[in-house]
Amino acid sequence: MADALTADPPKTAAARPGSIVLARHGEPDIARDVMLNARGYEEYWGRYEQLGIRPGQTPPPELLEQAAHADVIISSVRRRSIESTQALVGEREVARNPMFVEAPLPAPKFPAALKMSPKVWGFTARFWWWFFNHHAGQETRVQAEARADQAADLIIELAEQGQNVVVMAHGFFNFMIGRSLRKRGWRLTANQGWKYWSTRRFERS
Template sequence: MMTSTTQSPVSTQARDGGAKTGTITLARHGRPALSRKCWLTSDGYRDWWRRYDLGGLQAGQTAPQELVDTASKADVIFVSTLRRAQETAQAVTGGRDIITDAIFVEAPLPPPHTPSWFKMPPRLWGVTARIWWHLFNRRDGHENRSEAENRADRAAQMLIERAERGQDVLVLAHGYFNHMIGQKLKARGWRLTLDQGFKYWSQRRFEKG
């Protein structure tokens, strides 16, 4: 499941020489290029989501300096395999080594099957599909909620192991799956100490309670 580059040296001690537990920062990618200004059937939304996953970022964006600063201070940076996350990493890491891992890809959004005359914009389809997937544990050829929960649990444990070795960890990935990881971190006693929500380029930082 994992593909990785070489990684930054492990930081196992605080700058004052004492043992420390690092932080875990979950950041969302920048704004994607694919337009949401359209109306789609459920089948059309499936195709739209496929193209969304293949596509990159909208041109002309500048990464927030605060996120660039977080990346510069991180001991290790994990990035989803999807293009929009990879291009986000290019924008914020300054060419530093990263670890690319498919464990951080977004949870799927399979919409319910509806008549061909029924259309909605992608944003509403996203909400509908997430509720459908979450409440009814729908698969429809994709990872179901239970499987995604297990994946989020494994991802959270992987990040905790890094942080407990003294590393400050940054993840550049996706809105909803970052939320799922965050819930797993909270369940393990990690506190949310920086919360910028789930907008593009946003950060949510966790520290051991």
């Protein structure tokens, strides 16, 4: 496995750009039927960031086909993305790049007596991070948007050489990369939503 994109491909643009597919990783191997306060969610998210995916998962046929036709496959460096990519392409060479990790989810400092499910905490933490700049010393929205722009520029450069690109990363940061792609003239041509293993395909004529 490669740790980063190290090749120096030709800089000339292809007659027709390749496609870009942003895929979300498989289902993580962590329980969700728990109720947590803010401190508990911080610990939960810390474990989530370290864990892989539930054993026995198989990528959907459409994603397998997209990967088979991809010239470049990029994975986030998080374990859940790495294991999802291995399930997708086996021992095929993959570029792992920390630029594609998920945006942070710091929990708001709500009273300890308030307990919510991980799903509700995730939505709440993202809302506060996005709209109220609650970052708790972690990456801010502005910083994450700049990172998403850099990620978009990287994969656009590859696609403009005629290469089909598949990125195995994370739900919300894929959304942010998608916004950057659209700002740069790329069209969303297929959208499977945000479930695990879902994909969003971008093309430019």
